[in-house]
Amino acid sequence: MKLSTFKKGLHPEDYKYFSQGQAIETLPLPDDVYLPLQQHIGTPCEPLVKKGDRVKTGQIIADSSSYVSAPVHASITGVVKDIEKYYHPLGMRATMIHIRREGEEAWELLEKIRDWKWTPKEKLLETIRKAGIVGLGGATFPTHVKLNPPDDKAIDSFILNGVECEPYLTADDRLMIEQSDKILLGMAIMMHILDVQKGYIGIENNKPEAIARMQKRVVELGYPFKVVPLKVKYPQGAEKMLIYSVLKRKVPYSKLPMDVGVVVNNVATAFAVAEAVTEAKPLVQRVITVTGDGVNQPKNLMVRLGTPFKNLFDACGNVKDEVNRIFMGGPMMGMTQYHLESPVVKGSSGIVAVTGELVEELSTFPCIRCGACVRTCPMNLMPLRLSKLSQEKQTDKLESFGVMNCIECGSCAFVCPANIPLVQWIRVGKIRLRERNARKAKERS
């Protein structure tokens, strides 16, 4: 059978074997958690607690009045030790609420929903917002916004993203195997909110167990969903690529998936939605893969948000001596960590420690115009040209070559035989273009 997929892209070695067979373990409650005020795309939250306050697990400790935002919950029961600048896994110091664990675990749950099928959609969306749910695949866009498209967009299909195309990561894979019922329930709730009938579950073919499990449960529970096995290829998990792989629809330039009638959500998000709606549990924990050849015992862990990464490594037999790079997320788009005190945030799907040759130490050559980047770019761009224009600060030309289409998947830099940091230069170019456009808009007004 020919599996569906998108055009171009590449096949990095997937290294999933480190943690693919490891069942999800729950990490013991940490003594300290650090909860950043911003763990989502949108307006940062304002703290609602002050130093010395006692908080319960699940209590909202920071929120914003803005629509595109998601509240932050206390992930353990204890005392607010401080509200301070601390190490954020995205590579900066950000304001975080530091909670020290104290006493027995006590929960503050959301308002109970008795039967979601007969609850108004506004109420369900409100619950999802209050639960602080954002896209858990890594993009962290608030889910209640995604599930509430403007009225003029007719949504006809829902795709559940179980692709997990980044090498190393297995968190979604394990979640699909172990929590398939809850994921399917979450998907049904989201489709109910959107009022769509067609549901697809996209899973890459290197997760046969997850595909079999999901397929089995879909049939047994009588859901009208279609499990779509996909050919293994990076970056299939990118929304636009996944929509093309599953439905062969192309999201137009500068448009959103909802413009072609599709909403995509991650399996971990579906799981969180099911927990919030049926068990009134806010988002205080997530599954994270701790893996890489630099970790002694790679594992998939269910951890409370805000747990420092070093606790995770402790639970996995610590890192090896020769580790030379630690990053959050996959190797293609992940962020290197500069401090292991950085906490798990909503968008952390994995933490990977690797040894071996460093990409940065490979020698760089001039571009020989081999065209490998052009053949690989899933968005059909010319990375060699964009990176060159970015280096030459030709911002106008950058725009005409479609730099804003770039999804920063890193495929071009991966395949480049000259080892040119293509995607990095393109990012610089995008920032320059945005700055220039902002300047222009200012001048006009």
Next chain:
Amino acid sequence: MTEKNQIPEEKKEGTAAEAVTENTPAAAESEAAKPKKDPRNRLFRSDRMTIVAPAPHAKGRNSVPRIMYTVIAALLPAAVMSILLFGTKAMVTLMVAVFAAMVAEFACNKIMKTGITVDDGSAILTGLLLALTLPPTFPIAGTALGAVVVIVFGKQVFGGLGANIFNPALLGRAFLQASFPVKITTWTLPALGGSNAYYDLVTSKAVDTVTGATPLGLMKFEGIGTHLKPLLFGNIGGCLGETSAIAILIGGLVLVILKYADWRIPLSYIGTVFLFSGALWLIDPAAYPDPLFMILSGGLMLGAFFMATDMVTSPVTPAGTWIYGIGMGVILVVIRIWGGLPEGVMYSILFMNGLVPLLNRWTRPKYFGEIQEEKKKS
């Protein structure tokens, strides 16, 4: 891009002291010289650090030297064949060209202070390619001069590897053709000899049994064709590397399979020559050579698989590559049939090389989602 992980002084000590809980603070301070028990600690020390850098953190195995040396390896069948056919003279020419190219590259590196780039293999490849386009009797001094010109004026004046517009080896050959017009068109017959129609024909015609015309020359100026078998195996007069179509095909197919040469280029180039000359041949088989002869004779095979596919001087877009190949094919047939020269591979490639920057600009691929947007507008 790399930024080494520099943790502020006070943090470094703070974490070190925290982690080594079984030691006293004083012991922790003197610990700096000794290796730590917890491997995590070194992440915050300045002597052994982890890397903080932007994604991607993984890298494919391909590299520029790997490409260059693979192409060199793919040229070996043709090079070995040339030595078999033309003897030690061929070997000397090959070695002189490669050596002169490497020396010229090294000298340019020193003068331009660019760092040594001899080891990336591109100079070796260029020298080898130049040698394979020269006739066996070409003087050694001329070969060396050609290799120096190739590196200095074909590559380094543009700014080194990747910056040149024209294929350096062919530019060098064009220079030699202008400088030594007689020497570069004096052909020797292969030492293997043997009896076949072509060989008998040439030897009976020529007074000096050592020299003889190339099949294309015979065709052009005397209207005599050559059988396909000697064309395939290389038992004919011609440049060192171009005579044996089979040896070139072996290496060329390896490159295409490894994706170090774009399959579209040889296909469109050779295909265009075949179709165009085939059409002419169908119109008048007596006046025009048959298409199989056209694609197997001269330097077309070598040019299509090794010269035209040079990454630096060929387009990066699929559409541009098709235009590039078809353009070369048309120019080649025009030169061979109506032009003044028997062979036109060199000029066809050089001409299309000049168009590559334009082709890249004109044939920008439509971005993902761009077509649909246009449809919606209309």
